[in-house]
Amino acid sequence: MKMRNPPVNSLSLEFLTELLISLEKLESDKAFHAIILTSDCPGIFSAGLDLMEMCGRDPTHYAEYWKAVQELWLRFYLSHLVVISAINGVNAAGGCLLALSCDYRVLADNPKYAMGLNETLLGIIAPFWFKDTLVNTVGHRTAERALQLGLLFPPAEALQVGMVDKVVPEDQVLSAARSELAQWLAIPGHARQLTKSLMRKPTADRLLKERDADIQNFVRFISRDAIQKALRVYLEKLKQKKT
Ligand SMILES: CCCCC/C=C\C/C=C\CCC/C=C/C(=O)SCCNC(=O)CCNC(=O)[C@H](O)C(C)(C)COP(=O)(O)OP(=O)(O)OC[C@H]1O[C@@H](n2cnc3c(N)ncnc32)[C@H](O)[C@@H]1OP(=O)(O)O
Secondary structure, three states: OEEOOOOOOOEOHHHHHHHHHHHHHHHHOOOOOEEEEEEOEOEEEEOOEOHHHOOOOOHHHHHHHHHHHHHHHHHHHHOOOEEEEEEOEEEEHHHHHHHHOOOEEEEEOOOOOOEEOOHHHHOOOOOHHHHHHHHHHHOHHHHHHHHHHOOOEOHHHHHHHOOOOEEEOHHHHHHHHHHHHHHHHOOOHHHHHHHHHHHHHHHHHHHHHOHHHHHHHHHHHHHOHHHHHHHHHHHHHHHHOOO
8 A cells, every 4th residue: 555645645634535435445356465554755654743733723623633543554554464664764643544454564774864752842742642642552651751852763762662673775665564574474364353353452443432522622622723733834844845
């Protein structure tokens, strides 16, 4: 699955919906057993959630958007398919969440390709299920520091803290993901799937039990004047970077 939403693969409502539909199609076709998730945007895996979906819109839109973000995470996190990410670019916040929801992560060895949950740098916070997904991957202490500081880890550090499983030269990221896949596909499917569910269901259930409350919390939080101002300032900084 090659993500293509130029220029930065931001996860707009439309793009989230496309990803969901693609995932559902693959999952319902018995011929498919695995996905390699990668990017078609040079140097960028994903810039995360689309800030334009969270800025200057009305509460109904925020609720619809957040429901789609939840749905994408739940579907990827619990997918019965083997999902491996071949991370071939910078990968921020919501994009990083998507990669953390995969079964295995290969990152291209380029110092520009940092990844992490950097929400605090924008003046917002990573929701509890983003946090849980990170804790499940790198452990509590590393996650606590990374989340508070909004750290984006370059490849060597991402490997060292366990945020990714392998770092390879840029031109080998897809072939390394394919080689890894062979090991996962050699395991009897039902046993692997049940084990994945055993490991992940408690984390997913936390959100499933509180889905509506989580949407309301998001809408309340994102609608605050101070948060809207912080997002506008961040977007402005991104634009000024060019001049
Ligand atoms: C107490 C109660 C608590 C309740 C809590 C409830 C909920 C919690 C609340 C909120 C949770 C929200 C979680 C948010 C998750 C996210 O994912 S936020 C997004 C974070 N992403 C980023 O910080 C990355 C920002 N982008 C960049 O750093 C760079 O763009 C880059 C990815 C490194 C690429 O750089 P470069 O190649 O130089 O490209 P440009 O910067 O020039 O960007 C090109 C254009 O794309 C626009 N853009 C970039 N990122 C985004 C984005 N995420 N969304 C929308 N648009 C983006 C950028 O502005 C450029 O636009 P123009 O060409 O100038 O128009």
